[in-house]
Amino acid sequence: MTPYALTVDAGIKDLRAADHLIHLLAAELALAEGAFGCTHLLRGDRPRVALSLTLPSEPLLRTARERLAAGGYEVSPGVPDAAGRAVIYPGVSSLTGTLTIAGVLARSAIDRVTVLGGSSQLAPDTRLVTWDHVRPQWQDGELVLTAMPAVGGTLVPFEVPAPTPCCVDH
Template identity: 65%
Template sequence: MTGHVLTVDAGLRDLRAADHLLRAYAAGLPLPEGVFGCTHLVRGDRPRVAVSLTVREAAVAAQLRERLVAQGYEVADGAPDSVGRAVLYPGADALRGTMTVAEVLSVSAIDRVTVLGGTPAGRAVPGTPLVTRDHVRPQWQDGRLVLTAMPAAGGTLVPFEVPDPTPCCADH
């Protein structure tokens, strides 16, 4: 999506906390329709997860910046990278239960569904059922919003990212 991008670095350490922060923004800020809220992994000497908000209008971006700064957040222009993981995007709330790939593409901003270990071209067949698990997190790839899915039982697909992942070393 093209538009005005603001990045908030709240020093978050994991994706779940970043998802929660974006959902809190959606509930508490006057976000316009068509907003994209993404997570970005920031590497380096202080690894963390930053979030970005992309809106179409400069005036809306300025208002959001003002509100975020007033709440104590550090806000920067632009995105940390071009491969953000989308949490807020048009149609995200409609992706519930089981839908066909064609339905997912028609009701959301997702441009393409690819399948790991699937078809030779890697593209999902439009009539294939996708069990969303109410957790659909596509990523930006070459300017397109792409959902990566994997084969599941009964000829269905599921998003590659699971809603409640087991933390690394959870049994230690």
């Protein structure tokens, strides 16, 4: 990632709303292809989800910061932590349908795919059913997608597009 980053704290409480806001801001700001938009869980006395935008140049960062501040958003420099969950990143729009691991890595900024609870290296021809919802996370400077086994020897992203809220029947 580049050093051209900022954090937007809109007081959002859930990931779905944060994803929606990242997409809205990306459209409003006409973010460049090399941009990253991530979510970050902020804990403490006021738990919430902050957004970070990492841009490919200082002029783009300055313009984004000015436009966001003018729009009433709370903007601060840098990212809140190094473990952001990427929503917008180079190649994300090409991660649709079923792809091989090699295809995911070739088409996007994702550096590696891991299987939850697994330790072995994945074969490049292993198939990933994306559900059109691929949210990798930053881990030690790499963008890593965590997947889990699925039907027919395929994998699916660990994060599902429409999770069932906890205790929905209670």
